[in-house]
Amino acid sequence: MTFFGAPVYFLAVALFALGIFGFLTRRNAIVVLMSVELMLNAANLTFLAAARGTAHVHEASAYAIFIILVAAAEAAVGLALVLALFRIKQSTDLDVASDLKG
Amino acid sequence: MSLLPLIPLFPLVGAAACAILHARTLAARRRDAGAAQNERVVGAIATLAIVASFAVSVAGFFIIQHEPERRVAWIVSNWIPTGGQTIDFGFVLDPLSSVMCLVVSGVGALIHMYATGYMRGDKGYARFFTYLNLFVAAMLILVLADSLPILFIGWEGVGLCSYLLIGFWHENMKYAEAGQKAFVVNRIGDFGFLLAMFGAATWCVDAAGKGSFQFAAINESVLAGHVEPWQVTVIGLLLFVGACGKSAQLPLYVWLPDAMAGPTPVSALIHAATMVTAGVYLVIRMHPIFDASVLASSVVACVGAATALFAATMGLVARDIKKVLAYSTISQLGFLFLGAGCGAYDASFYHLVTHAFFKALLFLGAGAVILAMHHEQDLFKMGGLKRALPLEYRTMFVGAAALAGIPLMSGFFSKDEILGGVLAGRPVFGNEQINLVLYVVGAATALMTAFYTFRLIYLAFEGESRSNEHPHANPASMTIPLAALALLTIAAAALGLPSVFGEFKPLEHWLNPVLELGGESGNAAKAHGLSHSAQWLLLGASAAIAMIGYSLARATYGGGLAKSRARAEAMPGIYKTLVDRWYVDELYHAVFTKTLRLAGVVAGLFDAYVVDGAVNGVAASAKRAAAAARGLADGKLQSYSLWFGAGAVALVAAVLLLI
Amino acid sequence: MNFADILAYTLGAATLAAALGVVLRRDAVVAAMNLVLSFFCLSGIYLILGFPFLAAIQILVYAGAIMVLFLFVIMLLGVSTLARTPVGARSGLGAAIALAVVVEGAVLSVKLASGAAANTAATTETVAGVSELLFKQGLVLPFEITGVVLLAAMVAVVVIGRRDLRVRSVADFAREHAFDPRPLVTSMPPPAAPDGLDAHGLHTNGIIKNNARAAGEHHNSEEIAK
Known part of the structure; x- marks a missing residue:
């Protein structure tokens, strides 16, 4: 069975699910950001796998580049926020940052 | 005719003007200046409003004489359009309402004039005339109404004014309670009236099967036989329940003696001359219903007779001068119903008119005595007023003679007409024997009436003074109405002399278009008729009864209180029972008031535990739900994301299942 | 199953293993290293898929820039500090949602795979093709906007990263600069x-x-x- 049929999508789904799991359960803010990167990569993979062998490989490529760029921006801002959080709370534990609790 | 609405409009405008002036009176009183002048303005406006109304009534009286059916109507169509029927706002001036208008506005004007003197210096002077004018307006609407709903407006209006005026001195808790009692008891009657109204509008249909609230249509429907007999009986009985409330008949009479808490002009106008006759007026106005139902009319006759006798017994021992007159009013109203129940509508209405004159006269005289005695109402503390108040004595003697039925007085003839009507009238419950019994009851009542009337006169005016007060003279504004009413009382005899004195019966002829609805059979008393010799016999009997009553009173009270005390001690049981008014108030209190209180307590508990419990329970469960939901909002980024993710997953699942 | 498939399967398995390491390993540095590994494996898969340029970008940007940033922050905060952070919470519910995503994703994958035409007219990606799109026609404006986004992110990072995070109002500003704002x-x-x-x-x-x-x-x- 060729890898470039359903299995590559399965791989993307698994990556995405792991990203979600990490995002929802890890309390270290840095690892949570890493999980987001995992999800973005899963999206990229889906994009490219779907475009493979069609006339739209360049478009897929270009959009994947966009996604990577946005991921870079997101990581930069996110990590800056982690730093700010650490400065206030002396911790990167996301559960500590609950000042807006109702 | 566009004149018709003016009749109630004048007093209505007068009431509004007095209400506005009330504020100025209060201001003047605060400044302690100009109050007297303000009073004169208020009194003049109020009295002139009624006089104007009276003038229009007189004009209307002459106008309808030239009308073919002796009636004019003024109707605003489509006042209340409802689904099936449309209620029009209409007044009608026919012989019956015309005489009522004359009596109401005429006696009302005299009483207003009297009240300008009686109420002088009272701090609610303008307020009093506001209510009084409003009452006259409502009463005129009541008598002019051409349909039951319009009559009901006046009916409720006079009830309201009665309540306001009984409790006029509401600082006194007892007076305020008397007002409440009148209002509540009247509500019971109103309930019956409303049911009768809706019953009549539903059942009394014309040939096309269409119902109406109008008297003319209802009466026609009954006469044409479009209504089932049992339905007529139900409507008649319910109407009579309403009439019982308003006209103080058994068992709803209890409010009237307490209503004497109001100022005396109020007692004269509302609780003797006009409002309390509304029930009788209603019965006469809708007499085809009672003609058609033997049961209903028999109940009317029997209740009337019972009330007449019952109230007269209480009048025998009352010590309060106004209470004596109140019981006599109830008793006379019983007479009116007795006559109406036997089909003697003309006699009943005749007595209604004469009673309005002489009872207003008696009340006003009593008021003059009370005022002269510095607000002393106990007969046992009066006496010997003949010298101090000669005019009051003479006029009241005229009134008393009329009430007692002294021969050749108006009350003598009208009462005799009723008694004759009872004998000759339609058989009560289809049994002539019962008519005889009712006649005996009526005669006994007449005896008692003569007795307590002259007891009042003797206790108040004759003999030696039993008071330390020095009576002072009354102003002319109070004595002129007394004299006028005395003249009216004497003159009223001419309205309906019995047929033995010839066929000179202006009132009866005048009323024929109304009373002879449905032909001769509609007026049962006349259909039977009495022979002249029988009439002479009855007149003689009545005269004898009146004279016996007078002599008994003179024998008992002519020489002061000693003899009456001895009599009271001779039969303590009866005396005590009568003084305590047959314990009816106590009975009502035990049966109804206490039951209602108990129901109130139960309802209170229901409210506190069930209703409030439900409300608080809803609030508490909302609170608990909120507390649970608050747990979701823990301020943590990832738990919010969790729910967001769950929602997204569910959404995708839904989309997948749909495609 | 040819060589490319075998290689792809292997790389895919490695990617998954590395991703599991990212999510499950306690140590942040180890997680970051696992992330780098998964990026490398994905890059290989891109290569096999026929996207050589993107594979290069993946390594350059992700492994070269982003991961360095991550490691830089980790080192800045101190490895010992991060070790004190608890590992995880809500794992039951998180796992349930992840599982639901797997199921739904599998369904979608099958649909996607079966819908794709067996088009093997192997047009491979070229740098010239991508550049044509990004710089000459088609996606020029979005690409420029991406540049603006990156600039905005940079400014945001500078502001957020200031040591003094005190909130300052216009009035404060005015007071410091001595003029009446009224x-x-x-x-x-x-x-x-x-x-x-x-x-x-x-x-x-x-x-x-x-x-x-x-x-x-x-x-x-x-x-x-x-």
């Missing part, structure tokens, strides 16, 4: 100030004082002219 009152001169007192007693700052004085002088000169 609107300048210049319309009417004081009604009457015969003794030369300033009616704007409350407005003691220079601008308004000067204005009032100027207006007053103007007034005076008018009177003199009369």
Whole structure:
């Protein structure tokens, strides 16, 4: 069975699910950001796998580049926020940052 | 005719003007200046409003004489359009309402004039005339109404004014309670009236099967036989329940003696001359219903007779001068119903008119005595007023003679007409024997009436003074109405002399278009008729009864209180029972008031535990739900994301299942 | 199953293993290293898929730039600090949602795979093709906007990264720079100030004082002219 049929999508789904799991359960803010990167990569993979062998490989490529760029921006801002959080709370534990609790 | 609405409009405008002036009176009183002048303005406006109304009534009286059916109507169509029927706002001036208008506005004007003197210096002077004018307006609407709903407006209006005026001195808790009692008891009657109204509008249909609230249509429907007999009986009985409330008949009479808490002009106008006759007026106005139902009319006759006798017994021992007159009013109203129940509508209405004159006269005289005695109402503390108040004595003697039925007085003839009507009238419950019994009851009542009337006169005016007060003279504004009413009382005899004195019966002829609805059979008393010799016999009997009553009173009270005390001690049981008014108030209190209180307590508990419990329970469960939901909002980024993710997953699942 | 497939399967398995490491390993540094590994494996898969340029970008940007940033922050905060952070919470619910995603994703995958036409007209990606799109026609504007996004992110990072995070209002700013933020009152001169007192007693700052004085002088000169 060729890898470039359903299995590559399965791989993307698994990556995405792991990203979600990490995002929802890890309390270290840095690892949570890493999980987001995992999800973005899963999206990229889906994009490219779907475009493979069609006339739209360049478009897929270009959009994947966009996604990577946005991921870079997101990581930069996110990590800056982690730093700010650490400065206030002396911790990167996301559960500590609950000042807006109702 | 566009004149018709003016009749109630004048007093209505007068009431509004007095209400506005009330504020100025209060201001003047605060400044302690100009109050007297303000009073004169208020009194003049109020009295002139009624006089104007009276003038229009007189004009209307002459106008309808030239009308073919002796009636004019003024109707605003489509006042209340409802689904099936449309209620029009209409007044009608026919012989019956015309005489009522004359009596109401005429006696009302005299009483207003009297009240300008009686109420002088009272701090609610303008307020009093506001209510009084409003009452006259409502009463005129009541008598002019051409349909039951319009009559009901006046009916409720006079009830309201009665309540306001009984409790006029509401600082006194007892007076305020008397007002409440009148209002509540009247509500019971109103309930019956409303049911009768809706019953009549539903059942009394014309040939096309269409119902109406109008008297003319209802009466026609009954006469044409479009209504089932049992339905007529139900409507008649319910109407009579309403009439019982308003006209103080058994068992709803209890409010009237307490209503004497109001100022005396109020007692004269509302609780003797006009409002309390509304029930009788209603019965006469809708007499085809009672003609058609033997049961209903028999109940009317029997209740009337019972009330007449019952109230007269209480009048025998009352010590309060106004209470004596109140019981006599109830008793006379019983007479009116007795006559109406036997089909003697003309006699009943005749007595209604004469009673309005002489009872207003008696009340006003009593008021003059009370005022002269510095607000002393106990007969046992009066006496010997003949010298101090000669005019009051003479006029009241005229009134008393009329009430007692002294021969050749108006009350003598009208009462005799009723008694004759009872004998000759339609058989009560289809049994002539019962008519005889009712006649005996009526005669006994007449005896008692003569007795307590002259007891009042003797206790108040004759003999030696039993008071330390020095009576002072009354102003002319109070004595002129007394004299006028005395003249009216004497003159009223001419309205309906019995047929033995010839066929000179202006009132009866005048009323024929109304009373002879449905032909001769509609007026049962006349259909039977009495022979002249029988009439002479009855007149003689009545005269004898009146004279016996007078002599008994003179024998008992002519020489002061000693003899009456001895009599009271001779039969303590009866005396005590009568003084305590047959314990009816106590009975009502035990049966109804206490039951209602108990129901109130139960309802209170229901409210506190069930209703409030439900409300608080809803609030508490909302609170608990909120507390649970608050747990979701823990301020943590990832738990919010969790729910967001769950929602997204569910959404995708839904989309997948749909495609 | 040819060589490329076998290689792809292997790389895919490695990617998954590395991703599991990212999510499950306690140590942040180890997680970051696992992430780098998964990026490398994905890059290989891109290569096999026929996207050589993107594979290069993946390594350059992700492994080269982003991961360095991550490691930089980790080192900045101190590895010992991060070790004190608890590993995870809500794992039950998180796992349930992840599982649901797997199921739904699998369904979608099958649909996607079966819908794709067996098009093997192997058009491979070329740098020239991508550049054509990004710089000459098609996606030029979005690409420029991406540049703006990156610039905005940079500014945001600089602001957020300031040591002094105190919230400052306009009034604070004004106070520090010594001028009154209230609107300048210049319309009417004081009604009457015969003794030369300033009616704007409350407005003691220079601008308004000067204005009032100027207006007053103007007034005076008018009177003199009369």
